[in-house]
Ligand SMILES: NC(=O)c1ccc[n+]([C@@H]2O[C@H](COP(=O)([O-])OP(=O)(O)OC[C@H]3O[C@@H](n4cnc5c(N)ncnc54)[C@H](O)[C@@H]3O)[C@@H](O)[C@H]2O)c1
């Protein structure tokens with residue numbers, strides 16, 4: 496099956512007050528001539544109508560035939576549309592429904608991958624959403640549907656880096672009690688598998704960052720490297736995985752960019768995402784590893800100001816669409 500004959504990609508609406516609608520329209524404008532990137536969006540048709548030609552569809556199988564001439568929209572139940580730049584909690588059920596439907600289409604094989612538009616977590620928490628973000632929500636949807644226990648891993652790519660996170664949306668003070676050897680071993684295995692299966696690498700070289708300055712300076716400024724990270728690296732090496740001991744976080748990203756490592760596992764959210772977003776805010780992509788479905792996302796958030804000003808850039812969404820297609824293709828080749 497060529498890419499053009501594969502099921503389409505599905506894009507979620509994201510927060511309708513944010514940049515999502517505008518970057519979806521721009522992405523369709525940029526990609527409408529590329530049949531292998533055919534996608535449909537699950538959203539409110541009024542968000543897109545008038546910006547580009549749109550066509551409502553009732554099933555994902557209609558999307559590829561429509562994509563070359565109009566943006567295919569699978570409509571959500573009607574809800575009050577917010578003003579651009581002004582988040583409205585009444586959007587929350589539709590935002591969540593869009594993600595749920597998209598994951599279900601991927602699980603059934605009707606869509607090849609889901610690309611999520613940004614959500615505002617605080618707005619969803621206020622509406623009773625209990626997951627830290629898409630990463631955990633999509634994993635929970637997969638696990639409920641399959642009866643599995645997939646552990647999702649957040650990976651950001653951009654600026655020549657691939658960076659997976661050992662801890663994500665938790666308070667910094669909780670990192671010290673959350674990090675443990677067992678989880679790092681599981682994480683290292685998921686990242687190694689994903690580098691092979693999703694990114695097509697045959698011998699991935701992985702690195703752990705240290706948590707403390709200078710990776711703890713032999714235990715004199717923190718012991719997490721000696722007690723947790725390096726023992727996890729030992730276990731991974733015993734399992735045949737090319738994993739470094741904890742390396743100083745202030746230099747390991749430069750080492751990876753110079754070609755020494757294929758992916759880094761970072762101990763905290765900002766330790767890992769600052770280099771990626773600083774180097775490549777507009778080309779960066781967030782990918783969830785370890786799931787039975789492919790999920791990518793732009794690396795930026797809801798960008799309310801850009802949405803209100805009409806200055807939203809679609810580059811990161813376009814990169815996320817291309818990456819979703821590539822990963823789905825690699826998975827099929829290695830299945
Ligand atoms: N994938 C996701 O769903 C995702 C990712 C990151 C942040 N968020 C959420 O987004 C919300 C806002 O977070 P934030 O302010 O830290 O980050 P942000 O990425 O929304 O904004 C950072 C800066 O980038 C600008 N910006 C963002 N997207 C843009 C685009 N496409 N074009 C031009 N400029 C753009 C913003 O206006 C702002 O100046 C939070 O609720 C956060 O949880 C969601």
Ligand SMILES: N[C@H](C(=O)O)[C@H](O)COP(=O)(O)O
Pocket residue numbers: 627628629630631764768781792794795
């Ligand atoms: N940590 C991500 C970032 O800063 O880009 C982001 O919040 C997205 O999280 P989810 O993909 O889990 O929604």
